[in-house]
């Protein structure tokens with residue numbers, strides 16, 4: 001289904017690059033059918049063109065009528081302007097995906113043509129190596145065929161979860177932002193490893209393999225994390241001592257709070273944007 005589709009990324013930052021890398025690597029969409037444009041940074045477009053063999057083009061050189069799938073990948077604060085600038089260039093059957101945190105399908109629909117097919121998407125930067133956990137929520141006018149096409153496209157960058165849009169904030173807190181929590185954890189584990197006398201390179205490999213191993217145990221053994229944790233923990237042993245320190249220092253609570261704060265921020269972005277739009281409408285009245 002994807003072989004004949006043309007895709008254009010509007011936004012050329014780190015998330016767009018991670019998705020481009022994953023999609024190119026998966027090889028399901030020919031590179032000459034992948035386009036990327038941005039606000040003004042032409043050097044960045046050249047860089048992506050050279051690195052991935054795709055088409056980095058200035059906005060005025062993007063032929064909107066030749067694109068099947070648009071992927072919006074600018075910051076949420078730029079969404080309003082971006083949507084309004086493409087509105088008249090689209091036909092409702094062209095599919096618009098958005099990876100913007102906190103930007104709802106109804107916000108997109110209100111700011112595009114009546115009946116526009118849109119899908120809200122939340123990937124993460126592990127798209128770059130085909131290991132994203134990506135959520136999809138279709139808008140009101142999206143056909144099953146287009147949802148399947150989007151799913152197939154996003155499966156090339158990892159695992160896809162089709163969820164109700166009301167769950168998108170918590171998904172963002174868990175998976176969109178999630179990689180950052182693990183990197184933060186790794187930064188701190190690395191510091192401890194170095195303090196204990198290991199070199200950086202070895203410490204990094206040890207930590208990465210430990211995290212990969214734990215994640216794969218969850219994926220491959222049909223077992224609850226609590227049971228897996230207990231299996232590591234010998235009575236009065238080293239893990240018990242480590243976990244005790246984690247509990248005393250609020251480790252579990254800190255992780256849960258991180259997820260909730262990120263989810264709340266996603267919600268807040270949605271409501272702030274709605275307020276801004278409403279106040280604009282009031283001014284217009």
Ligand SMILES: NC(=O)C1=CN([C@@H]2O[C@H](COP(=O)(O)OP(=O)(O)OC[C@H]3O[C@@H](n4cnc5c(N)ncnc54)[C@H](OP(=O)(O)O)[C@@H]3O)[C@@H](O)[C@H]2O)C=CC1
Nearest residue numbers: 010011012013014015038039040041074075076082100101
């Ligand atoms: N980073 C992440 O891990 C994740 C990010 N996201 C979402 O992805 C989006 C992008 O994030 P990220 O890549 O980190 O951001 P960046 O700041 O790295 O990139 C933003 C890009 O948007 C471009 N841009 C701004 N305005 C427009 C416009 N009107 N039309 C086209 N392009 C425009 C910028 O161009 P220029 O440089 O020329 O100004 C830049 O290329 C955000 O909405 C975020 O919520 C979602 C999941 C994970």
Ligand SMILES: O=C(O)[C@@H]1CCC=N1
Nearest residue numbers: 100101172176177178
């Ligand atoms: O930090 C952010 O807002 C974006 C959305 C999810 C990950 N990065």
